[in-house]
Amino acid sequence: MWRQLRALRGCGRRWQHRSAIQVTNEPILEFKPGSPERAALQKALADLRGKTEDIPCVIGGEEVWTPTVRYQLSPFNHAHKVAKYCYASKELINKAINAALAARKEWDLKPVQDRAQIFLKAADMLSGPRRAEVLAKTMVGQGKTVIQAEIDAAAELIDFFRFNAKYALELEQSQPLSVDISTNSMVYRGLEGFVAAVSPFNFTAIGGNLAGAPALMGNVVLWKPSDTALLSSYAVYKILLEAGLPPNVVQFVPSDGPEFGDTVTSSEHFCGLNFTGSVPTFKRLWKQVSENLDRYRNFPRLAGECGGKNFHVVHSSADVGSAVNGTLRSAFEFGGQKCSACSRLYAPASLWPHIKEKLLEEHGKIKVGDPTQDFGTFFSAVIDAKEIFGPILTVFVYPENRYKEVLELIDTTTPYGLTGAIFAQEKEVIEESRRLLRNAAGNFYINDKSTGAVVAQQPFGGSRISGTNDKPGGPHYILRWTSPQAVKETHVPLRDWRYAYMQ
Incomplete structure (x- = not known):
């Protein structure tokens, strides 16, 4: 079935050479009666009917359960528990921080081409064989209609992964001027520490991007998904792992909001927050970061989107x-x-x-x-x-x-x-x-x-107060998740410390 869907859409990208790709926006399917995409979605919805998925915390690549068990209910059918999950304790969140930090250096040193390939593969999986699953879980768990789920959990998330990969590859190609006697280069490093990604209920794509964009740029991430979007968020997380994301790069940490915030902002290794949610929560986290500035090794990057009127x-x-x-x-x-x-x-x-x-x-x-x-x-x-x-x-x-x-x-x-x-x-x-x-x-x-x-x-x-206006979906957004290093290599030895005018 999914091959038929791919034939309908055409390929969303094509390689030019190893460091550049041409990307187009993922077409939005219409789900007309009798269409293959409608049949695939109806089957995926039928498979979810009455079922409860167990969703653990994933720390250091291992599934972990705690006694603090919760349930995600379908918003239009409260009798349907779509997911059973648990909250990570403070101790488990700290364990996730340590697991992430252990993977940071190796992940940051991995060539951006290799990191980008993981997200491009995840986009292809979302575009093809996993599309109906993620749409169905977004509809059942977050109450979205067919087209709203398609726009969000398929098209937008696929676009985030593909265009971010394109922008990352183009960024590495953007290099400073060199002269005859020296070569100049810019290294786009990940941030030193870990990034906390706090995602909302209303867009599956936002969750994937809040965790995915920093990871693409060489960062390690603790992803706290919304309690009311766990089913779809976990599906996206599993797709990233299946696409080749190393287990320790992103830790999947459902948590009580205040406890998660208190724990991550009190760590000396906290280096960034990627947030979408309410103004009061973002202000609270910002104040906590300010109060803890003296313990950090860096000034943390704070990116937030808080809605509007x-x-x-x-x-x-x-x-x-x-x-x-x-x-x-x-x-x-x-x-x-x-x-x-x-x-x-x-x-x-x-x-x-x-x-x-x-x-x-x-x-x-x-x-x-x-x-x-x-x-x-x-x-x-x-x-x-x-x-x-x-x-x-x-x-x-x-x-x-x-x-x-x-x-x-x-x-x-x-x-x-x-x-x-x-x-x-x-x-x-x-x-x-x-x-x-x-x-x-x-x-x-x-x-x-x-x-x-x-x-x-x-x-x-x-x-x-709508946020920090970092423009996810644009080429500059990924710069928020890098710590550039300028490197100058001189090829001609310096023979005298004195300048010509001093002769």
Whole structure:
């Protein structure tokens, strides 16, 4: 079956020579009735029905169980325990740190071509024989629909692995100038210590990238997956191991969040944090790092993405249908549980009656339910009932002659700065909006929804309290996980310490 799928997509990459590859974005499959990808996915979903997978901690290449047993429940069927797992204790987390450090030097010295090949092979496995499995586990465990799982756990994760490999190989080729008497080179070393990767529930791809990108660049990693994404995260982890990732490079460490944070930030070998999650958690970790600065051998690299209160602003010249449909997708796909989801809509009074009518009309057609049984489902149950991270859209209706004031309001309403979109047809309005909203969004969309960033097309991230804006999915992201060393080799002996002017 998977060979048929590969024939449909074509190869996502081709080798040019050992140090360069040409990569294209993974095509998104449609899962139409009768298609081979739909049949493969339905079989994978049937195989998971009613089953509970045992997911251990993996420390030093060994599966470890502790008495602190937990269960991951399917969000739309709480009777289904999709995974049984355990929390790593403080002692086990420290054991994972030691196991990672023991592997660090050998892994860092491995040629980047060899490291890249592992991630390219993992991408091929996700693209082919393991695609249906990872999609099914994302749907059952995180409540994603077919297309949302496909965009995330297949296309985006494959793109992360392939493009990061491409960027790493190109980075090594980027070398400084040399002159006749000396050769200059740049060595892109991994960081000295270990990186902690803390991943969220809402994107399988983010987990794979938070752990995978630092590992690709020669780092060793402790991966703490989200409790509500363990099934898919473990599947990705196993694929990386099967693709050739040495067991000690990434330790798989489900843990209590505060205990994990306390333990890793108190280690003298802590050298980096790759994080996606809430603002309070990221601030807490940042403060802990600050308090422990004196014990570290290096200043740790802190990379974090914390979400946003993202906006759609509609100008009176906008195409109303496009604005309405884009807003419905942005606000309600995956139950609004995307860090880029639209939660603020600004509409001009002159268009509001039409916009409201269309919003309510189309909103009434949305089907909510079990995405594994009915492929017509648009979104399913939200993960956490305690958080306002769901399908909620607020609307601000403004007098259209106060458009500029509204742009200033958008810029100052929240402390976030992740994504935003403007819907307008007038070029002058678009340019003015871009200027006044320059700092309001790290990813800015014109006549498109605020969600759906694609690796290598729209590298993702925001600043302000939305995060450190390191742009995963772009060529500069991997630089965060390197410690470059400049090397000068001189070929002509120095015969005199004195300079010519001193003669």
